[in-house]
Amino acid sequence: xxxxxxxxxxxxxxxxxxxxxxxxxxxxxxxxxxxxxxxxxxxxxxxxxxxxxxxxxxxxxxxxxxxxxxxxxxxxxxxxxxxxxxxxxxxxxxxxxxxxxxxxxxxxxxxxxxxxxxxxxxxxxxxxxxxxxxxxxxxxxxxxxxxxxxxxxxxxxxxxxxxxxxxxxxxxxxxxxxxxxxxxxxxxxxxxxxxxxxxxxxxxxxxxxxxxxxxxxxxxxxxxxxxxxxxxxxxxxxxxxxxxxxxxxxxxxxxxxxxxxxxxxxxxxxxxxxxxxxxxxxxxxxxxxxxxxxxxxxxxxxxxxxxxxxxxxxxxxxxxxxxxxxxxxxxxxxxxxxxxxxxxxxxxxxxxxxxxxxxxxxxxxxxxxxxxxxxxxxxxxxxxxxxxxxxxxxxxxxxxxxxxxxxxxxxxxxxxxxxxxxxxxxxxxxxxxxxxxxxxxxxxxxxxxxxxxxxxxxxxxxxxxxxxxxxxxxxxxxxxxxxxxxxxxxxxxxxxxxxxxxxxxxxxxxxxxxxxxxxxxxxxxxxxxxxxxxxxxxxxxxxxxxxxxxxxxx
Amino acid sequence: xxxxxxxxxxxxxxxxxxxxxxxxxxxxxxxxxxxxxxxxxxxxxxxxxxxxxxxxxxxxxxxxxxxxxxxxxxxxxxxxxxxxxxxxxxxxxxxxxxxxxxxxxxxxxxxxxxxxxxxxxxxxxxxxxxxxxxxxxxxxxxxxxxxxxxxxxxxxxxxxxxxxxxxxxxxxxxxxxxxxxxxxxxxxxxxxxxxxxxxxxxxxxxxxxxxxxxxxxxxxxxxxxxxxxxxxxxxxxxxxxxxxxxxxxxxxxxxxxxxxxxxxxxxxxxxxxxxxxxxxxxxxxxxxxxxxxxxxxxxxxxxxxxxxxxxxxxxxxxxxxxxxxx
Numbered sequence: 001x002x003x004x005x006x007x008x009x010x011x012x013x014x015x016x017x018x019x020x021x022x023x024x025x026x027x028x029x030x031x032x033x034x035x036x037x038x039x040x041x042x043x044x045x046x047x048x049x050x051x052x053x054x055x056x057x058x059x060x061x062x063x064x065x066x067x068x069x070x071x072x073x074x075x076x077x078x079x080x081x082x083x084x085x086x087x088x089x090x091x092x093x094x095x096x097x098x099x100x101x102x103x104x105x106x107x108x109x110x111x112x113x114x115x116x117x118x119x120x121x122x123x124x125x126x127x128x129x130x131x132x133x134x135x136x137x138x139x140x141x142x143x144x145x146x147x148x149x150x151x152x153x154x155x156x157x158x159x160x161x162x163x164x165x166x167x168x169x170x171x172x173x174x175x176x177x178x179x180x181x182x183x184x185x186x187x188x189x190x191x192x193x194x195x196x197x198x199x200x201x202x203x204x205x206x207x208x209x210x211x212x213x214x215x216x217x218x219x220x221x222x223x224x225x226x227x228x229x230x231x232x233x234x235x236x237x238x239x240x241x242x243x244x245x246x247x248x249x250x251x252x253x254x255x256x257x258x259x260x261x262x263x264x265x266x267x268x269x270x271x272x273x274x275x276x277x278x279x280x281x282x283x284x285x286x287x288x289x290x291x292x293x294x295x296x297x298x299x300x301x302x303x304x305x306x307x308x309x310x311x312x313x314x315x316x317x318x319x320x321x322x323x324x325x326x327x328x329x330x331x332x333x334x335x336x337x338x339x340x341x342x343x344x345x346x347x348x349x350x351x352x353x354x355x356x357x358x359x360x361x362x363x364x365x366x367x368x369x370x371x372x373x374x375x376x377x378x379x380x381x382x383x384x385x386x387x388x389x390x391x392x393x394x395x396x397x398x399x400x401x402x403x404x405x406x407x408x409x410x411x412x413x414x415x416x417x418x419x420x421x422x423x424x425x426x427x428x429x430x431x432x433x434x435x436x437x438x439x440x441x442x443x444x445x446x447x448x449x450x451x452x453x454x455x456x457x458x459x460x461x462x463x464x465x466x467x468x469x470x471x472x473x474x475x476x477x478x479x480x481x482x483x484x485x486x487x488x489x490x491x492x493x494x495x496x497x498x499x500x501x502x503x504x505x506x507x508x509x510x511x512x513x514x515x516x517x518x519x520x521x522x523x524x525x526x527x528x529x530x531x532x533x534x535x536x537x538x539x540x541x542x543x544x545x546x547x548x549x550x551x552x553x554x
Numbered sequence: 555x556x557x558x559x560x561x562x563x564x565x566x567x568x569x570x571x572x573x574x575x576x577x578x579x580x581x582x583x584x585x586x587x588x589x590x591x592x593x594x595x596x597x598x599x600x601x602x603x604x605x606x607x608x609x610x611x612x613x614x615x616x617x618x619x620x621x622x623x624x625x626x627x628x629x630x631x632x633x634x635x636x637x638x639x640x641x642x643x644x645x646x647x648x649x650x651x652x653x654x655x656x657x658x659x660x661x662x663x664x665x666x667x668x669x670x671x672x673x674x675x676x677x678x679x680x681x682x683x684x685x686x687x688x689x690x691x692x693x694x695x696x697x698x699x700x701x702x703x704x705x706x707x708x709x710x711x712x713x714x715x716x717x718x719x720x721x722x723x724x725x726x727x728x729x730x731x732x733x734x735x736x737x738x739x740x741x742x743x744x745x746x747x748x749x750x751x752x753x754x755x756x757x758x759x760x761x762x763x764x765x766x767x768x769x770x771x772x773x774x775x776x777x778x779x780x781x782x783x784x785x786x787x788x789x790x791x792x793x794x795x796x797x798x799x800x801x802x803x804x805x806x807x808x809x810x811x812x813x814x815x816x817x818x819x820x821x822x823x824x825x826x827x828x829x830x831x832x833x834x835x836x837x838x839x840x841x842x843x844x845x846x847x848x849x850x851x852x853x854x855x856x857x858x859x860x861x862x863x864x865x866x867x868x869x870x871x872x873x874x875x876x877x878x879x880x
Contacts, residue, residue, distance in 0.1 A: 067838065071590040112599045206724045212835055215638040297601035357608040362638045376727070379637050380648070380835060381827045384725055401724045405825045406834075409703065413711035414718040 022534035023542030026464055028059040030553035031456070032073065032084040035064040039427075042085050042454060045160055045487040049456065052477040055521055056528065057540035063553065074457075078116060081553050082465065083158075083456055088498065089224060090165070090184050090451030092231075093335050095244035097144050097506045098327035100498045102128045105151060118460040119156035133324040135259055140326055141506065148497045148508040152515065154468055155475040158456035161484045161492035162500045164447045166430045168415060168423040172442045173202050178396075179446070183244035184502035186448025188424045190231050191242050194371055197396050204399040207424040208411040212379045212404045216366060218337035218344070219289070219296045219358035225425060229383050229402065233368040234337035237264055237283065238329055244503055246329040250278070250338055250369070252315075259324035260307075262333070266315045271390055272340045273366075273373045280317055284309045285341035287319065289358075295351050296358040302332045340367050371395050380404055416440060430491035449502040453495045462550050464542060469531025473524040476517035562861045566854075573853040577846045578622055587611060588635045588840040609635050609842075622846075631850070632843035634836075641847035644832060649851065650731045651721055652821070652828030655744065656813040659751035664759045664806050666752070671763025671802075672795045676786075678768065687761075694757025702750040702823035709746060716746045719825030728827075747824040751817065755809060759802050766798035773797075804863045811859030814852055 031050055036043040043064065050060040065073060074084050088100060106128050109115035127150065131143035151157075165186040169176070178197040182189035193205060213226025218234045221227065239249035248254050253265040270278035287309045290299035305328065307320040321328065347361055366374045371393050372385035385400040403420060405411045408428045414420045416436065426433060430447070437445045458465040458474065465471060480494030493501060496512040517523030525535075532543025542548065588609060589602045606612045610621070625632060631641035670690075674683045693701070710718045721743050722728055734740045770776065771794050779789045818830035825831070829848055836845035 069585040072585040072587075075590065204725060214636040294600065294604040294607075297604040300601070355607045355610065357604055359605070360608055360633070360638045378647075378728070378827070380644075380831055381720065381728075381825075382724065399725055403720060403724055403825070405719050406822050406831075407719065407825060410706060410710075410718040410823065410825065413706060416711060417714050417718065419717055419724065 021544045022536050023544055023546035024548035025536070025539050025541050026058060026533075027548050027550060027552045028061055029053075029082045030061045030063050032063050032065055032070065032081050032553070034070060034085065035066060038067065041487045041489075042087075045454070045483045046085055046456075048483060048487060049158070049160075049478055052479065053474060056473060056477065056524060057535050057538055059539075074116060078118065078459070079461055081459055082462055083458055085160075085454065086457050087454045088452045090500070090502075091224075091227070092182065092185060092190075092240035093330050094451045095184060095240050095503060096246075096327040096330040097499050097503065098132055099331055101144060101147055102132055104498060105147075105156065117156050117457045119154070120460075121150070121154060124150050124154075132326055133259070135256070135324065135326050144499070144506050145508045148499060148511060151498075152496060152508075152511055155471040155516070156458060156460065157498075158458065158471075158475045158478050159495040159497065160454045160456065160478065160480060161488055162453045162495045162502070163450050163488060164430075164491040164493070165450050166426055166433055166445065166447050166491050168426070168433055168437060168443050168445045170415065170418065170421045170442055171444045173199060173418075173421040175199055176444055180242050181446075181448060182240070182242045183504075184449065184451030184500055186450075187446050188228075188422075189242070190228075190239070193228075193232060193397070193400055194393055194395050202421065203397050204401055205397050205422055206401045206403065206420045207422040208405045208414065208420050209402050210404075210406060210408060210411070210425045210427055213383070215360075215362045215379065216374060216377050216383070217358070217361050217363060218286075218339040218368065219299055219361070221298050225402065226383075228424070229372075229374075229377075229385060229400075230337065231370075232372040232385065232400070233366065233370045233374055234339065235270070235278075235368070235370045236334055236337060237266075238334040240330060240334050244505075246334045249334075250283075251333070254329060254333065256329075260321045262319040262321070262328065263312075264317050264319065264333075266317070267392070268315060269392075270369050272369050273388065274340070274343075276340065276342060278338065278369050279341075280311050280313075280315055282338060282341045284311060284317055285345065286336055286338045287317075289339065289344060289348060290336065292348055293352070294357070295348060298359055299336060302335050306332070338369060340369075343367055372400055375399070412436060415443065430489050447491060449493055449500060451500045451502055453498060453500065454492075455495070463546070463548075464533070467531050467533075469527050470533065472516045473527040473531075473533075475515055476520065476524040476527065478515075479519055480512060480515075562864070566857045566861070569857050570850060570853060574623065574626060574846070574850055575619075577849040578619055578842075581840065581842045581845060582615060582618075584840075588842070590840065626850075631847035634844040635841045636839050637841070637844070641843050644844060645829065645847050645851055647728075648827055648829050648832045650734065651826060652814055652817055652830065654734070655747055655751065655817060655820075655826060655828060656810060658744065659748045659755055660806060660810055660813065662748070662752040663755035664802065664809075667756045667759025667761075668763050668795075668799070668802060670756075671760040672767055672790065672798070674760070675764045675767035675771065675794075675798075676790045687764075690757045690760045693753045694761075696754070698750065698754050698819040699823050701753055702747070702820055705746050705750055706823070717743050719743075719823075721827050743826075747820050747826050750824075751813070751820055754820075755813070758805060758809070762805055763795075763798055763802050766801055767794050770794045770798045803866055807859050807863035807866055811856035814855040814859075 031046050033043055033046040046062055050062055053060045073081055094100060103109055103114040105115055105119050106125050107120040110118045110120060127143055127147045131140050131147065134140040134143060165188060167186060167188045175197040178195055179187040180189060180191035180195050181187045182191055209225040211225055213222040214220060216222055216226060216230055222230060235250040237249065237251040238246045238254060241247040250267050250270060251264045252267045255263040257263065266280055266283055272278060287303060287306060290296040291303045305322050305325050307322045309317055309319050312318050351358060371388050371391040373388050375384040375386050377383045381404055383402045387395045387398055411423060415423045433445050437443045458471050460466050484492040484494050494512045496515050497508055499506045501507050517527055534541045589605045610618060634641055634644055637644060674686055677683055706718060709716045722739050726739055728734055776789060776794060779793050814829065817828060818834055821828045821830035822834055833845060833848040836848060
């Protein structure tokens with residue numbers, strides 16, 4: 001009897017003593033994620049991470065939410081959630097790190113912009129601003145690398161992986177050497193559609209898309225898949241090249257004599273698909289129109305820094321910027337579509353007294369000057385483009401046809417049967433595709449590291465995520481190599497930065513192995529201890545005196 | 555009869571108003587709005603407000619509702635938020651595809667079901683019945699997507715006899731309904747989705763026909779026919795089958811109504827550009843006007859087909875009098 005009491009006391013007394021030096025137990029934490037059916041890889045990653053966090057004495061639940069509700073909660077109910085999975089997709093203009101470096105972590109974007117985790121660090125703000133204004137590449141690169149190290153130190157995100165784009169094509173139809181891979185995009189790039197060479201009678205690129213795009217017009221961003229088409233129908237003054245850097249396109253020459261001035265010389269002899277010539281007035285209009293009132297909200301951010309655009313000759317114009325902007329060429333000149341003034345000026349005039357915006361306009365016969373023209377856009381069925389025979393970069397194919405196929409398995413079958421000859425949008429298990437290629441030697445699979453990344457966002461508005469030590473401990477427990485191999489089936493690379501290794505010039509080499517305490521339970525526990533968190537009977541508590549005042553996610 | 559039709563019309567309008575109001579409220583009470591489709595690092599409150607204004611979603615709910623009802627009365631379903639085309643145009647483009655798929659499948663399913671159902675009643679207790687009934691039940695119970703994937707795997711992926719999806723070959727044009735109906739390519743694309751739907755639908759008419767036949771075969775007029783010395787085949791087909799058709803005809807009309815809106819799964823599996831596809835896309839992207847329009851159209855067809863079923867029953871069975879109330 002006495003022996004039992006003694007034993008009980010020896011267990012209880014130290015626990016009580018610890019409990020007195022500990023705050024309240026941490027509430028059950030919830031990771032919001034997409035449903036397993038919508039994104040099995042992301043869901044499995046969240047499960048793996050939740051398991052590893054439980055080893056720290058946390059209660060972690062997964063809460064899958066359907067698409068719209070998921071975005072609604074994360075975006076508009078910023079006080080409500082603890083942790084969420086999220087992703088940034090790869091787009092050509094993200095070949096420059098500015099967009100993500102600035103928008104994701106600068107505190108001015110915390111209230112309702114893209115800093116939805118509420119990360120606030122004045123030192124980081126200065127760095128992000130400095131890299132935006134630094135035009136010297138080496139100096140800017142040093143600032144971008146420094147910004148990555150700062151984020152690594154603070155861990156506002158638990159970076160997971162940079163996914164790979166897995167696509168496939170039929171090599172009896174296309175000369176495989178003629179595909180042009182683009183940094184961070186792979187061979188599913190505009191450069192491929194411009195250069196791919198047919199081997200036989202089939203001269204139409206027929207590719208699939210899982211999701212339907214929205215309407216196609218030069219002032220609308222029609223989703224990822226729709227953008228594949230608009231990029232080729234409307235020219236831009238510059239285009240992101242295969243190396244990920246901006247290069248002149250509809251502009252013959254682009255110069256920056258000083259940080260606030262950009263001189264553009266327009267290519268001669270271009271025509272719109274209605275036969276009219278592309279003039280310098282069209283180019284000026286295209287750079288100004290998104291700034292007219294609030295009639296082009298999607299493209300307005302890309303012209304916000306433009307102070308003035310003036311013609312300086314029949315083929316030349318000068319852009320004056322409000323503030324130095326290192327990424328201007330890629331984020332604006334390689335993003336804004338050239339739109340015919342004779343068509344769009346009356347439309348903008350008409351919109352002045354209407355609630356509608358330019359995005360909502362659907363021309364009966366869209367007019368562009370790009371290497372392809374729209375033949376038909378039945379958005380739930382297929383988009384058909386034809387090569388523009390008068391374009392200086394005339395494609396080698398006749399048509400570019402995007403079939404909307406919501407059933408991924410049917411897309412695979414269509415590739416096998418030859419109904420499509422390029423599998424562009426594949427969301428299934430990459431191993432199935434690799435096996436298909438093994439069994440069918442005519443099918444070639446191409447995997448390319450994406451510019452985008454998948455991550456867990458820690459909501460710093462809600463304790464304990466406001467503690468740097470707590471966030472670092474959580475990040476240390478994420479086994480990124482395991483996620484890349486298991487959850488993504490090898491079609492991803494571990495990540496610890498928003499800059500993908502695909503963008504070699506901007507990558508902080510080896511940063512994925514510099515996650516503080518990476519992979520070590522002991523290191524994570526020490527971080528928590530150093531931050532004042534206390535383990536009581538296997539449950540993690542706040543530091544002494546801290547009460548749990550935050551309601552669990554419900 | 556006129557009064558009955560007037561009553562039916564009243565019911566139709568009431569149902570459509572309820573469906574219109576429910577779909578209006580349902581989408582606005584669901585979390586999220588169409589601007590969530592555009593989230594990106596350059597997206598800000600100003601941009602969201604401009605888009606919401608463009609969609610008319612900045613107005614109070616009651617005002618949106620009145621505008622919506624007012625437009626509906628004039629036959630205006632509004633403009634699709636994402637495709638930026640009139641909803642009525644998108645629906646009218648998709649409806650013929652769904653109607654063709656549904657009608658072809660129903661005719662095949664009911665033709666097969668009626669003949670085989672009557673045959674099985676004739677062959678009651680035979681080996682054929684022992685085999686056919688479980689098969690009919692199995693295909694009826696199998697999920698449509700599973701059945702569709704199975705047929706795709708066999709006839710499209712393995713044998714390559716039929717295309718994997720769509721209504722026309724890549725780059726082909728759909729044209730008018732007449733163009734489609736006279737196009738071999740269209741019918742070739744229709745084969746697999748129609749076969750899937752036929753297999754899924756045939757169980758009901760088959761079992762219904764068989765059960766009704768067995769019931770009718772016990773009626774006195776059949777006994778009378780036997781006493782007259784008519785052959786067994788003649789009794790079954792000429793006398794019993796015709797009388798057993800009544801519930802099957804009703805089921806056909808109801809099935810037509812239900813299938814117009816119920817092809818969502820098959821249209822998705824086979825990328826068939828019908829109302830079901832439109833509905834799925836619209837709901838997924840919070841395209842309220844398009845989803846509302848699709849729901850109202852489906853409700854309209856369903857209610858109309860219910861009425862047709864009633865009237866057809868009355869026409870086929872003189873004992874049923876729709877006008878009289880005694």
